[in-house]
Amino acid sequence: MQRASKYSGLTGQTFALLNLVKEVGRVGGHVIYLCECSCGNVTQAIGDKIVNGHTKSCGCLKRESRNATHGETKTRLYKIWVGIKARCYNECATSYPRYGSKGIRMCDEWQAFKPFKEWAIDAGYDDKLTIERKNSNLDYYPANCEWATYYEQNRNKSNNRLTANDIPVIRMMVNEGMTQVDVAKTFGCLVQSINYIVHGKQWADC
Numbered sequence: 756m757q758r759a760s761k762y763s764g765l766t767g768q769t770f771a772l773l774n775l776v777k778e779v780g781r782v783g784g785h786v787i788y789l790c791e792c793s794c795g796n797v798t799q800a801i802g803d804k805i806v807n808g809h810t811k812s813c814g815c816l817k818r819e820s821r822n823a824t825h826g827e828t829k830t831r832l833y834k835i836w837v838g839i840k841a842r843c844y845n846e847c848a849t850s851y852p853r854y855g856s857k858g859i860r861m862c863d864e865w866q867a868f869k870p871f872k873e874w875a876i877d878a879g880y881d882d883k884l885t886i887e888r889k890n891s892n893l894d895y896y897p898a899n900c901e902w903a904t905y906y907e908q909n910r911n912k913s914n915n916r917l918t919a920n921d922i923p924v925i926r927m928m929v930n931e932g933m934t935q936v937d938v939a940k941t942f943g944c945l946v947q948s949i950n951y952i953v954h955g956k957q958w959a960d961c
Contacts, residue, residue: 762786762802767955769926771811772834773800776959793834795841795848827868831882831931836871838923839886839895853920862896878902882931885924917944922958929953 763786765775772793779789779799786802792813804810815837816828827833842850843861865871874897884902886895893899917925921942928938935953939946951957 760784760786760802762806765802765806767926767953767959769930770805771808772816772837773798773805773810773812774923774926775802775805775955778802791849793841794837795845795851797847827872832872832875832880833868835886836865836868839865843895850920850923860894862894864897865895874900875902917942917948917958919958922952925949925952 760781763778765786765788766777768775773790774793776789776791776797778786780787782801787799788802788805790798790800790805790813792798792815794813794815796813796815798813800810839861841848842854843859844855845851846855848855865874878897878901880902884904886900887903888895889899889901925938925942928941929935929949935946935949939949942949948957
């Protein structure tokens with residue numbers, strides 16, 4: 756009988772840049788997870804190395820760090836920038852069908868992190884805010900983007916039903932310390948729905 760691992764059952768949780776999509780097997784007693792990196796790439800990684808912080812991304816952190824200021828790859832703002840590029844250009848990203856496949860792109864100016872960071876600071880970036888396009892049919896560029904609270908962004912939706920685009924935001928809010936009750940109030944849904952999302956019982960593929 757195969758021995759249970761304390762690193763099993765983590766599907767739906769996020770560690771560093773990796774969202775654990777599902778368990779795909781075991782090697783030498785180690786649980787292997789299929790993961791989606793915030794850059795949009797899909798990779799496989801060992802559960803204990805993910806939880807212990809040894810594996811933090813698909814490898815993009817090492818690649819991108821060559822072009823970023825030391826230490827900034829760990830910031831929330833950097834992760835937001837990487838996420839935008841993923842949904843605009845990476846066909847493997849779960850959010851690509853709602854962005855890249857519809858022709859949504861990131862402007863040339865923001866292809867490097869430094870100009871994006873400078874705009875973000877000037878535009879009033881705060882760790883409690885999220886980026887929003889003023890016109891959802893247009894690209895990501897300075898004149899079309901602003902920082903909004905999660906509540907304001909949710910209020911601007913045409914209805915209060917959760918969409919696949921909400922799920923990564925919900926996981927990030929919980930990971931950043933917001934209670935499930937407050938997240939549920941923000942999105943106008945049941946606390947049980949947030950709990951199911953966090954534990955991978957619903958929207959596990961997002």
